[in-house]
Amino acid sequence: MSRPPSKQAPSEPVPLVFVVDDDEELRLALDNLFRSVGLQTRLFGSAAEFLKASPGDAPGCLVLDIRLPGVSGLEFQGQLARSGVKLPIVFMTGHGDVPMSVRAMKAGAVDFLTKPFRDQDMLDAVATAIEADRERRSREAARRDVRGRFESLSPREREVMTLVTRGLMNKQVAGELGLSEITVKLYRAQAMRKMGAGSLADLVRMAEQLALHGTRE
Amino acid sequence: MSPSAAAPPRISPVLPILTAIVALAVFVVDTLTPLDIAVAVLYVAVVLLAVDFTGFAGILAVAAGCALLTIVSFVLTHGQSPGTGPALRCLVSLAAIAITALLAARNQRAVAALREQASLLDLTHDTVFVRDRNDMITYWNRAAADLYGWQKQEAVGKPAASLLQTVFPAPYADIVAELEREGRWEGELVHTCRDGRQVAVSTRWALERDPQGRSVSVLETNTDITAQRVAEDRLDRARMELAHVSRISTMGELTASIAHEVNQPLAAVTSNGEAGLRWLARAEPDLVETRKSLEAVVRNAQRASDVVRRLRDLSTKAEALHGPVNLVAIVEETNALVERELRSHGVRLAVDLPANLPAIEGDRVQLQQVLLNLLLNAIQAMDVVPPDRRILSVTVACVGDSGQGDRLVLRVDDSGAGIAETTLPHLFDAFFTTRSEGMGMGLAISRSIVEAHGGNIAAVNRPDGGASFTVSLPVATGAA
Numbered sequence: 001m002s003r004p005p006s007k008q009a010p011s012e013p014v015p016l017v018f019v020v021d022d023d024e025e026l027r028l029a030l031d032n033l034f035r036s037v038g039l040q041t042r043l044f045g046s047a048a049e050f051l052k053a054s055p056g057d058a059p060g061c062l063v064l065d066i067r068l069p070g071v072s073g074l075e076f077q078g079q080l081a082r083s084g085v086k087l088p089i090v091f092m093t094g095h096g097d098v099p100m101s102v103r104a105m106k107a108g109a110v111d112f113l114t115k116p117f118r119d120q121d122m123l124d125a126v127a128t129a130i131e132a133d134r135e136r137r138s139r140e141a142a143r144r145d146v147r148g149r150f151e152s153l154s155p156r157e158r159e160v161m162t163l164v165t166r167g168l169m170n171k172q173v174a175g176e177l178g179l180s181e182i183t184v185k186l187y188r189a190q191a192m193r194k195m196g197a198g199s200l201a202d203l204v205r206m207a208e209q210l211a212l213h214g215t216r217e
Numbered sequence: 218m219s220p221s222a223a224a225p226p227r228i229s230p231v232l233p234i235l236t237a238i239v240a241l242a243v244f245v246v247d248t249l250t251p252l253d254i255a256v257a258v259l260y261v262a263v264v265l266l267a268v269d270f271t272g273f274a275g276i277l278a279v280a281a282g283c284a285l286l287t288i289v290s291f292v293l294t295h296g297q298s299p300g301t302g303p304a305l306r307c308l309v310s311l312a313a314i315a316i317t318a319l320l321a322a323r324n325q326r327a328v329a330a331l332r333e334q335a336s337l338l339d340l341t342h343d344t345v346f347v348r349d350r351n352d353m354i355t356y357w358n359r360a361a362a363d364l365y366g367w368q369k370q371e372a373v374g375k376p377a378a379s380l381l382q383t384v385f386p387a388p389y390a391d392i393v394a395e396l397e398r399e400g401r402w403e404g405e406l407v408h409t410c411r412d413g414r415q416v417a418v419s420t421r422w423a424l425e426r427d428p429q430g431r432s433v434s435v436l437e438t439n440t441d442i443t444a445q446r447v448a449e450d451r452l453d454r455a456r457m458e459l460a461h462v463s464r465i466s467t468m469g470e471l472t473a474s475i476a477h478e479v480n481q482p483l484a485a486v487t488s489n490g491e492a493g494l495r496w497l498a499r500a501e502p503d504l505v506e507t508r509k510s511l512e513a514v515v516r517n518a519q520r521a522s523d524v525v526r527r528l529r530d531l532s533t534k535a536e537a538l539h540g541p542v543n544l545v546a547i548v549e550e551t552n553a554l555v556e557r558e559l560r561s562h563g564v565r566l567a568v569d570l571p572a573n574l575p576a577i578e579g580d581r582v583q584l585q586q587v588l589l590n591l592l593l594n595a596i597q598a599m600d601v602v603p604p605d606r607r608i609l610s611v612t613v614a615c616v617g618d619s620g621q622g623d624r625l626v627l628r629v630d631d632s633g634a635g636i637a638e639t640t641l642p643h644l645f646d647a648f649f650t651t652r653s654e655g656m657g658m659g660l661a662i663s664r665s666i667v668e669a670h671g672g673n674i675a676a677v678n679r680p681d682g683g684a685s686f687t688v689s690l691p692v693a694t695g696a697a
């Protein structure tokens with residue numbers, strides 16, 4: 001059962017469902033369905049129309065027909081990934097196309113529904129997708145926060161933080177940077193305070209988020 | 218005409234005996250009674266009686282016999298003293314016998330000729346009968362008796378149209394008008410025989426006029442074409458069945474599109490229905506939204522049933538219906554069927570359909586099948602060119618001077634690679650295909666359908682690339 005969105009934290013905007021289908025009646029039907037459970041919707045007749053629109057500032061997802069005029073849903077999925085749109089996608093298809101659904105799921109689709117679908121399936125899929133997007137958004141918000149704090153560090157503090165989180169002792173850091181050990185300690189305390197890290201472990205996690213050592217999270 | 222024209226003349230012995238008795242009586246009276254009159258003239262009656270049972274030579278022989286009896290009688294009664302009176306009477310009698318014999322013999326010959334001609338009419342397989350001004354049958358040949366089951370004596374004197382329950386191909390008044398104007402008329406009729414069997418006949422009417430130019434009678438000659446008609450009907454049915462099979466196989470190619478066409482409105486119906494329930498289930502039911510949802514349900518259900526109706530029409534195996542059809546409506550309906558196919562192949566459709574085109578005569582479903590074939594072929598033919606160059610053009614135009622003999626020309630142009638020169642001559646052959654799937658019957662059946670509609674179909678390569686198919690169909694007669 002989908003969670004009634006009205007119970008969400010008041011600060012969070014109402015989730016937004018983007019519907020892309022070339023069939024106007026089906027767009028209107030989905031619009032009606034999503035609005036009846038309190039979601040916001042944006043409707044598009046083609047992939048191109050959707051790309052022109054602004055992504056909106058709310059957790060959301062994309063409900064997409066796999067066969068679209070001009071471009072196939074799968075191609076479109078690829079285009080979106082390349083252009084950095086990270087909305088979770090729920091695919092719809094007119095007929096159970098297994099190879100296509102496998103490809104779509106591998107490429108990160110949340111769900112794949114065959115028309116005519118049960119609405120509960122659609123609402124569940126959309127709820128899952130929105131939840132995934134909400135998590136992704138909060139992760140990204142946290143990362144942006146860390147990034148902002150990191151950018152408030154002085155060049156020296158950043159250097160010290162980078163080396164410390166790589167596992168170097170204060171002494172080694174001092175040697176590396178040509179500073180005295182006491183100065184390194186000072187920069188290190190400063191960096192930890194500015195980053196809001198309670199422990200070295202916290203700082204290491206932040207360094208990982210920031211990909212300071214060239215590794216991916 | 219002689220009532221016994223149909224049978225060889227039967228010789229009754231009564232008449233010759235009677236004739237001989239008369240001859241003998243005349244001879245006895247002529248010889249034994251002393252009357253001063255030309256009793257021998259009465260031999261004329263003998264000659265006339267002979268006409269009824271003997272031929273040309275027989276008449277002359279009887280006449281010669283009568284002349285001989287006259288002379289014998291003369292010799293017996295006036296042999297010793299032949300006066301001028303008796304001799305003259307004898308000569309008058311002989312002359313009368315001779316003249317009567319010659320006239321009778323000549324008449325006999327003419328009757329024989331007529332009888333022979335009349336018996337020829339009985340030999341023909343065609344039914345021949347003559348109707349007078351009031352449609353009463355006055356002559357009825359043997360073939361008519363054989364075909365319809367009424368003997369001549371039963372048919373003669375009856376009104377033809379009601380006896381045969383004639384079904385005319387056109388209003389009777391029109392037929393009569395043409396007959397009066399041209400002196401003849403040809404057509405096809407349906408007659409009902411005595412045993413209730415219906416026969417189709419090809420008929421030719423000829424009008425006979427009197428010297429004043431008034432119509433007197435109509436000679437009607439009919440050929441039984443029932444068997445031919447049955448064979449034609451069988452052929453039609455075979456063609457129809459083949460067309461049906463081909464239509465079903467064409468629909469097979471459309472399966473994916475059809476599934477989408479049906480599922481799309483069904484998905485909309487369920488979503489709107491569910492949404493409606495939710496609007497209604499709210500703490501404060503939103504009746505405006507509920508109403509909108511229900512309206513959308515109705516709209517989409519209608520849409521789904523439209524799709525189903527179109528498919529059902531196409532898959533139907535009904536007898537070909539011939540009636541006035543609107544070609545533009547057929548084009549629009551067919552375009553709707555392939556809409557999805559156009560989209561999935563990225564083909565743009567350009568349509569030019571003038572308003573107020575005259576109707577054509579034919580079967581809507583079969584003509585739609587022809588167009589569907591052409592459209593699907595064209596769509597597939599364009600898979601080889603880049604999407605931005607895939608243009609399908611469908612036009613209908615009326616060719617002619619808006620009178621009889623006008624034709625509607627339907628043209629389907631694609632922008633594909635065109636048709637190979639070696640393929641062109643075989644394009645409409647049965648089982649000819651350049652594709653891996655399909656029976657190669659689509660165009661062959663299209664051609665047979667178009668030709669059954671009195672039209673023709675042709676394909677050419679366009680100078681600027683792609684193929685062009687034209688279907689030319691005659692405008693319905695009597696259409697505005």
